Amino acid sequence: MKTFVIRRRSNWKDVDELGITAGVSARVGNEEMPDQVRWIRSYVVHEVDGRLGTVCIYQATDAAAIREHARRVGMSADEIVPVADTVIVREDPVAQAEAFA
Template identity: 60%
Template sequence: MQLYVIRRPSAWASLADLEMAGAKSARIGNDEMSDQLRWIRSYVVHEPDGRIGTFCIYEAMNGEAIREHARRVGMPGEEFYPVATTVIVRPDPAEAVPA
């Protein structure tokens, strides 16, 4: 499988909408397409228009698997890029756990 970055700009109105889409995405990826792609992680961003967007990291057999997964979930999936290499200066910071 190839590693991809998928850009989903301004795809959701709220974090709650994203959460629902994420649950559906995980279910479809794990239950229906596990031999074609794997969701690794997503970076969620606040877009300039006030909506929510993401940069998602997936492993996939090919771009068609990414498109098909996005179609089944009902989210954008046309803007994706194969990863050439990864440069890690520091690992992602751990989220603070409330005391």
């Protein structure tokens, strides 16, 4: 599998809605497409319109598999970019859920 960055813009009104979608996404990936897509992590971002978006890291056979996964889940995949390399300067910081309250 190859690694991809996926940008999903303004898909959710709040963290509750995002959580529901995340559950569906995990189920679709793990049960319906386990040999095609693997969700690694997501960074949730505040969009300028007040909604939430994400920057997601996935592994997949190809961009078409990511688009199919997004279609089945009912979310966008606005940009899909293959990752050329990974440079880790520091580990990811501990999540701060209260930032979205």
